[in-house]
Amino acid sequence: MPTQIRPRRTALYMPASNVRAVEKARTLHCDVVILDLEDAVLPDAKETARAAAAAAVKAGGFGRREVVIRVNSLDSIWGAHDLAAAVGAGPDAVLVPKIRSPGDIAAYDQALADAPPHTRLWAMIETPQAVLAIDAIAGVPSRLEALVMGINDLAKEIGARQTPDRTPFHAAMTLTVIAARANGLAVLDGVHNEIDDLAALEAVCRQGADFGFDGKTLIHPSHLGICNAAFSPTESEVTWSRAVIAAFDAPENAGKGALRVDGRLAELLHRDRARTLVAIADAIVAAEAG
Numbered sequence: 001m002p003t004q005i006r007p008r009r010t011a012l013y014m015p016a017s018n019v020r021a022v023e024k025a026r027t028l029h030c031d032v033v034i035l036d037l038e039d040a041v042l043p044d045a046k047e048t049a050r051a052a053a054a055a056a057v058k059a060g061g062f063g064r065r066e067v068v069i070r071v072n073s074l075d076s077i078w079g080a081h082d083l084a085a086a087v088g089a090g091p092d093a094v095l096v097p098k099i100r101s102p103g104d105i106a107a108y109d110q111a112l113a114d115a116p117p118h119t120r121l122w123a124m125i126e127t128p129q130a131v132l133a134i135d136a137i138a139g140v141p142s143r144l145e146a147l148v149m150g151i152n153d154l155a156k157e158i159g160a161r162q163t164p165d166r167t168p169f170h171a172a173m174t175l176t177v178i179a180a181r182a183n184g185l186a187v188l189d190g191v192h193n194e195i196d197d198l199a200a201l202e203a204v205c206r207q208g209a210d211f212g213f214d215g216k217t218l219i220h221p222s223h224l225g226i227c228n229a230a231f232s233p234t235e236s237e238v239t240w241s242r243a244v245i246a247a248f249d250a251p252e253n254a255g256k257g258a259l260r261v262d263g264r265l266a267e268l269l270h271r272d273r274a275r276t277l278v279a280i281a282d283a284i285v286a287a288e289a290g
Contacts, residue, residue: 005279007031007287008146009215009231010224011068011188015040016053025062029224031215031287032066037082038073038097046078050085057089064287068122070095074107083108087115093145095122098153100129102136109142119143126150128157131172138179147180148217149173151190162193164200166207177212189216198226205230233281240264241274241281 011032014021025033035053053069069091071082086094096108108121121143130137138147151169160168180187189208192201205227208216215231247253247261248271258267
């Protein structure tokens with residue numbers, strides 16, 4: 001898990017050019033707001049969107065929500081200007097697209113050299129090259145804090161069909177989660193395209209949680225409730241985790257590597273996972289109370 005444990009169950013993309021949508025984002029029940037300058041913005045609106053994103057970050061008012069700016073790639077005509085605006089605005093993170101190599105991470109990290117220390121780097125994993133180099137990408141010493149699946153672009157790149165069970169992407173999803181965990185990064189699942197199919201949304205949210213993702217990127221506010229629920233620890237999970245922690249902390253169990261807790265085997269690895277899960281649950285409660 002990342003060093004700083006905080007809820008990232010729902011990360012909602014908002015086109016930065018849509019002022020009303022950005023204003024609404026300040027009130028929505030999401031953990032992260034992504035002000036998008038890339039896919040959601042037409043070429044003739046790029047400059048307006050860039051200025052609006054920077055202004056929104058500087059104005060604040062997002063409460064507990066993390067605010068992220070997704071920029072256009074450095075090899076586009078807008079990328080360098082987007083990054084310069086983000087450096088001046090100082091969001092919680094800058095999300096960069098079309099990563100293909102560790103060198104791309106280093107280049108974006110250098111472009112953010114003058115950004116405030118709290119501004120982190122998030123990277124889209126949406127190319128075949130990124131999947132094949134995922135551990136090296138995740139391990140670059142940098143501001144990198146999170147990996148974000150971009151399954152729509154990945155499907156286009158490899159010619160795969162987006163089936164309901166997402167079978168063509170299981171390998172990429174698993175490798176991305178493993179690389180994130182191996183390098184102490186957060187990791188978010190890709191968007192759900194079928195806006196009105198909430199049953200399918202629930203299924204892919206549960207699937208993403210089973211894969212180990214911290215949360216999911218979203219394209220519509222109607223998806224927030226289902227996604228928040230899917231990526232929140234359940235009451236039974238929290239109860240079990242607290243019992244495991246208490247059992248290992250009991251003086252009479254000092255030095256033991258395995259215990260019987262409520263009729264189930266609990267080893268040190270379960271204790272460690274229990275501590276993380278309880279920390280996540282407590283962070284969700286604190287965030288929602290604030």
